[in-house]
Amino acid sequence: MESNNHSTGNCEKEENGSSSNSTPGEHKSFAEFAKDKLDSAGRELRRRLPMAGQIGAHLMHPRRLLLHSTPTQQTDVVLIFPKGLPDSMLLWLLQKLRGSRPRLRVCVRQHASSQCSAFYITADDDVLLQTAEEIHLPKQLKPEFGGGFKEFTVRDMHCFQKGTSATELLNSQERGALVKHVLEAARAEPGDERALEPALTLRPGQSIVPACVSRGVIANMFPLHERNELESLRKKWVKTFFSPQPLDEISEYFGVKIAMYFAWLGHYTRSLTVPAVVGFVFWVWLGTASDNWKDIAHVLFSLFNVLWACVYLETWKRYSNVLAYKWGTLDERDDLLLEPRPLFQGEMSISPVTGRPEPQYAAWRRRVWRHCVSFPVMLLCLAVAGVATFALLLAQEWWENTIGYLNWMPRAVLAIIIAVEEEAYARIARWLNDKENYRLETKYENHLIVKIALFQFLNSFMSLFYIAFYLQDMDKLKEQLAVLLITRQIIGNLKESALPYLIENLRLAKICFDVFGALSPTKVQTSEQLAELFEKEKMTSSSGEPPEMLLNGTDRRDSEPVVGQKVIHQAELESQLFKYDGTFAEYLEMLTQLGHVVLFSAAFPLAALCALLNNACEIRADAFKLCHVAQRPFGERVNSIGSWQHAMEAMVAVSVLVNCALIGLSGPVHRLLPDATPAQTVLLIVALEHVVLVTVLALRIAIPEIPGWLATEMAKVEFQRREAINAAHAPLMSECPSQDDVRPSARNTPRTITPTTPKPDKVIEKKKINIGKIPEIPPFS
DSSP, rough: HHHHHHHHHHHHHHHHHHHSSSOOOHHHHHHHHHHHHHHHHHHHEEEEEHHHHHHHHHOOTHHHHHSSBBBOOSSEEEEOTTTOOOHHHHHHHHHHHHHHSSEEEEEEEEEETEEEEEEEOOOHHHHHHHHHHOOOOOOOOGGGTTTTEEOGGGGGGGGGGGTTTTTHHHHHHHHHHHHHHHHHOOOOOOTTTTTTTOOOOOOOTTTHHHHHHTTTTEEEEEEEOOOHHHHHHIIISSSSSSOOOOOOOOHHHHHHHHHHHHHHHHHHHTTTTTHHHHHHHHHHHHHTTTHHHHHHEEEHHHHHHHHHHHHHHHHHHHHHHHHHHTOOOOOOOGGGGGOTTTOOEEEEEEEETOOSEEEEEOOHHHHHHHIIIHHHHHHHHHHHHHHHHHHHHHHHHHHHHHHHSSSHHHHHHHHHHHHHHHHHHHHHHHHHHHHHSSSSHHHHHHHHHHHHHHHHHHHHHHHHHHHHIIIOOHHHHHHHHHHHHHHHHHHIIIIIHHHHHHHHHHHHHHHHHHHHTSSSSGGSSOHHHHHHHHHHHHHHHSSSOOOOOOOSSSOOOOOOOOOOOOOOBHHHHHTSSOOOOOOOHHHHHHHHHHHHHHHTTTTTTTHHHHHHHHHHHHHHHHHHHHIIIIIOOOOOSSSSSSSSHHHHHHHHHHHHHHHHHHHSSSSSHHHHHOOOOOOHHHHHHHHHHHHHHHHHHHHHSOSSSSSSHHHHHHHHHHHHHHHHHTTTOOOOOOGSOOOOSSOOOOOOOOOOOOOOOSTSSSOOOOOOOOOOOOOOTTTTT
């Protein structure tokens, strides 16, 4: 020990001596000299505090775990259970999922980092193909069969592009969505009511998995990332700031709903360049223009914003229809043919449309709850928000009159209070919407949009209306609008991306330190070594012994390999990421921003420029959140942005009234027409308002929702498809097996189907789809 100290002292002495006898300019640059000093200080710190270097390395590079984690094979969806869940619940859920029709392949594991149990779920190809036919998944036809999208059927699988097998036909996003559909199809039977008590009481016919997710019996459910595709998106989408968004790849990987949001956000951001440039020129010109020209410019700029918003919305309709046709979602199925929401509650009965058992719920009960509970609660929340806003406005006025400096602070506090109120009300609105019990997901979301968007509109713009129409102070309105807009954008970006990224890095750092200990993740085995260990583990686990159950009992196996090496699996790592909550909050934020731009931007001409700069960063921030911070969401298919389009159209209609009223109250009309009486002024404003409304209506009629070339293309594809059927290039329905032949029987008897081919002169090779007993997945595959 003394010799070690002595040697250490000699080393320090030599270092000090060498540093004192030479200067940085003699042998090395200043940067190299500083680097050496920092390295020396780091070595000294690690010598004195051995754990500090390890913790610092893990905190600085926790995402190396993502690169060095072992890929989870043969898994599409992962269910994570909370720590300490009773074994009886896990066994019951495992039995239900493995015994479902169609059957799933379920493997059970224990996560070493969190001590939570997990189900790793996938399905055989025949099950996925049957489910794709059941949900009417549209797929691209081959050109010789007419092209375009058509609802998938197993008997016509050879007519679709890449239709040789399910592996080629279905991408990873579609596989995850199909497995999720099968999971949600597992429903409780009579006698299952008390299986999950006291956590949850089931009702016969209730969907088990969504009910467990909503009540916390299942802590999380997510599909796994596909690493190669995700890395490609990171390079093309997140790391490139000025390149166009790869919308087709986003749609294929994350689903049409998320791709449609980013397409809309990109279109909205590009459209903002027009009012941003005009507003900037208007703001610069205001400093030198005369009062008369200022009033004229104020009127023209207000009307320009309204007309711009109308044109932007109509062009987006055209663009969204083009994208929906390109992604195969333009044609809508009737509402009565759609599957009900997994959380839709009701008595099980036979549907008069499909003939299958479905939950039924009386419409009058929904209307009673909506009018007797939801509407009064919404009014109460709006009243509370109004009282709070007026109290803060009075406090702001007292601050300005008494203190007189830092006048932006009360406005910033108001923006923070508004954000807190919106978060609290969003929870109340979701609870009310759940109680209204809508059958379809679209209806549920539409009514939720109405509840939250109405509150958001009044809560966000109440102070601006008060200043504009009660105080009639345009200078104060400009300051209030600028502070609210900029503060909300900063809070939104911090809450959505920066804070989750920081918290997630701390989580990953903790996992990194717990799993690897003194090792840095860069010192673990290479990918080739991990692959070799994985193959050894796979051979060990498939040696003929049944897979061991990983429950909360005494017999446990964690997710490390049998050979005892320190690795962490992909699914275990992704279970620690943030859950992506969908695009609802993003749309709501952009709707409020659009209101700031079109309602009061005449008072603050730079509002569109601020929105443009924010959205340019928002696109990459949201992309970063999806590709780096959040778990992979399940893909959804939509044909548009839904009720958000109607909400923006309502915002434009309100902006016509607000801008015309501001023109009348803020003084331009009085200064331009000093001899006009108040009655004449009111008549003039009303006439102007009607002219603008008629112009907006004319623009909507003049801009068709479906472009002419798209209508021609749709008719052309339909004609080619009919010609292909008439020419017998597609299989005849009479030659194909019935639909019952591709569905499992009640006796688990293997069935085969033979898809007909368009060339009967060749030998037909029968392609079998077995629906028999499915073997277990190896526990660590």
